[in-house]
Amino acid sequence: MRSMPYLVRHPSDVYYAQRKVVERLQEAVARVLKTGRTRQAYLKRSLGTKVLSQANVTIKPVLIEFDRIIRDAEALENSKPPARATLSAAEIDRMAEYVYGNIYDLYKVRFRQPLAGGSAGRRLGGAWAQLFVYRWLA
DSSP states (O other), X not given: OXXXXXXXXXXXXXXXXXXXXXXXXXXXXHHHHTOSOSOOOEEEEEOOOSOHHHHHHHHHHHHHHHHHHHHHHHHHHHXXXXXXXXXXXXXXXXXXXXXXXXXXXXXXXXXXXXXXXXXXXXXXXXXXXXXXXXHHHO
């Protein structure tokens, strides 16, 4: 009798279902399985039998489970936003205004008074907040 694809026989004569995970999905598969590993190169399950005909029947639901795991890993991989190495000047200015705005509001709440210098102080603080954002990104 012929064996199903992905059917592997262990040296102890027990049959296993084993499938190689493509390189780009190995980290995502490890996250889907929550194994604690950083990568999962193979999906492998014991079929609990030493009889080939029984292994051919038992492997089908296991392969369906493997397909579900790989499909979930692909969905997880595709859901991640692309990594960005740079920010535009407008984005940095927006972040600086947000950071300084929060610092300014906290200062007003803590000391119950605005920063010295009025609008000039706010412009100076924006420059400091922008410097803070540049240092934070570096």
